[in-house]
Amino acid sequence: MQSSRVGLVAALAIGVLAVSACSAAPAPSAPPSASSPPATSAVPSPPTAAEWAQERLETLTLEQKATSLLMLHAPGTDPAPLRAFADQGIGGLILMGDNIPDDAAALAALTAAAQSDPEARTLIGIDEEGGDVQRVPWDPAPGADALRGGPATDATAAFRSRAEMLAAAGVDVNFGIVADVTDDPDSFIFSRVLGTDAATAAPLVAGAVQGEQGLVASTLKHFPGHGQAPGDSHESLPTSPLDLARWREIAAPPFQAGIDAGAELVMTGHLVFPAVDAAPASLSAEWHRVLREELGFDGVIVTDDLLMLQHNGLPEYQDPGENAVRAVASGADLLLYVLPEDPSEFGISVDGLTESITAAVRDGRIPEARLDDAALRVLTLRRELAAG
Numbered sequence: 001m002q003s004s005r006v007g008l009v010a011a012l013a014i015g016v017l018a019v020s021a022c023s024a025a026p027a028p029s030a031p032p033s034a035s036s037p038p039a040t041s042a043v044p045s046p047p048t049a050a051e052w053a054q055e056r057l058e059t060l061t062l063e064q065k066a067t068s069l070l071m072l073h074a075p076g077t078d079p080a081p082l083r084a085f086a087d088q089g090i091g092g093l094i095l096m097g098d099n100i101p102d103d104a105a106a107l108a109a110l111t112a113a114a115q116s117d118p119e120a121r122t123l124i125g126i127d128e129e130g131g132d133v134q135r136v137p138w139d140p141a142p143g144a145d146a147l148r149g150g151p152a153t154d155a156t157a158a159f160r161s162r163a164e165m166l167a168a169a170g171v172d173v174n175f176g177i178v179a180d181v182t183d184d185p186d187s188f189i190f191s192r193v194l195g196t197d198a199a200t201a202a203p204l205v206a207g208a209v210q211g212e213q214g215l216v217a218s219t220l221k222h223f224p225g226h227g228q229a230p231g232d233s234h235e236s237l238p239t240s241p242l243d244l245a246r247w248r249e250i251a252a253p254p255f256q257a258g259i260d261a262g263a264e265l266v267m268t269g270h271l272v273f274p275a276v277d278a279a280p281a282s283l284s285a286e287w288h289r290v291l292r293e294e295l296g297f298d299g300v301i302v303t304d305d306l307l308m309l310q311h312n313g314l315p316e317y318q319d320p321g322e323n324a325v326r327a328v329a330s331g332a333d334l335l336l337y338v339l340p341e342d343p344s345e346f347g348i349s350v351d352g353l354t355e356s357i358t359a360a361v362r363d364g365r366i367p368e369a370r371l372d373d374a375a376l377r378v379l380t381l382r383r384e385l386a387a388g
Contacts (some may be wrong), residue, residue: 111170288331321356
């Protein structure tokens with residue numbers, strides 16, 4: 001009986017040890033359930049337009065940077081000359097009335113054929129204000145002459161309709177928002193202003209920008225204000241008596257309102273305010289400073305057609321290369337040229353303008369940082385528009 005007890009105790013001891021050994025062993029891993037997501041590594045965010053543009057900029061030669069500041073016009077509805085400009089690496093194309101075919105589908109085909117860089121659109125710009133300045137005959141939206149004096153919501157609706165029409169046709173920059181003010185019915189610009197004074201113009205300018213947002217890039221023109229500079233800048237150099245203090249009061253508010261509303265571009269005019277600078281605003285470092293520092297504009301500054309400076313007949317503006325250098329050095333980012341069938345008539349070519357700008361960089365007239373800043377702003381806008 002005693003031996004049986006001993007055997008039983010021994011057996012129990014052995015069982016306890018076995019159980020302890022089993023509990024100490026790690027349990028086998030359970031198979032992943034079907035609902036558990038597989039482990040993945042973090043996907044890096046795509047670069048922003050500015051980051052992409054900076055990377056692209058670092059691959060460009062000095063000449064390519066200079067060429068990218070040009071926005072040119074080639075007459076006619078054949079896309080080949082437009083595409084040839086794009087293939088040379090210019091930043092943009094401007095369409096005039098002679099570029100507009102018979103219908104919207106044909107215009108869309110033209111603008112599509114002019115593109116050569118899917119990652120950074122060649123900007124396609126147009127002056128589509130409505131009213132007196134209308135390149136596209138099927139644009140049904142009212143212009144400034146009909147909107148003036150009305151609510152800002154009407155300007156928003158009109159420019160949204162206009163922007164939808166342009167975007168569908170492949171146009172992505174509208175030089176269409178006139179921020180000038182004048183109450184003089186004899187003024188060259190009177191029929192195109194959204195208000196006869198700053199207080200009435202500012203909300204309509206902001207409303208027009210809001211209407212275009214998400215569809216086309218908005219442009220405010222003609223900084224610092226054609227309404228205060230009598231004359232036609234297509235054939236003369238209009239001059240204003242305003243000093244900077246009076247300008248801030250009379251002419252600045254509509255530009256400020258449009259900038260605050262998100263306008264992507266501001267167009268400088270060939271307008272002289274002698275109390276501020278003897279040079280026209282398009283070539284004036286002081287006016288570019290005011291636009292950047294006082295109005296807080298951080299987008300693309302585009303000149304009005306630089307060929308207009310040669311049209312005014314003044315000897316100091318007859319060298320297209322010199323005009324281009326002065327514009328870039330003063331702060332312009334995009335140089336606009338409405339070229340005729342034979343641009344050599346005015347001594348203009350892509351190679352010639354590029355060489356003038358690059359020579360000025362090498363000579364120190366244009367700091368390379370200024371060229372890089374201009375090219376980066378244009379590239380960023382082109383990337384933003386390509387990304388939609």
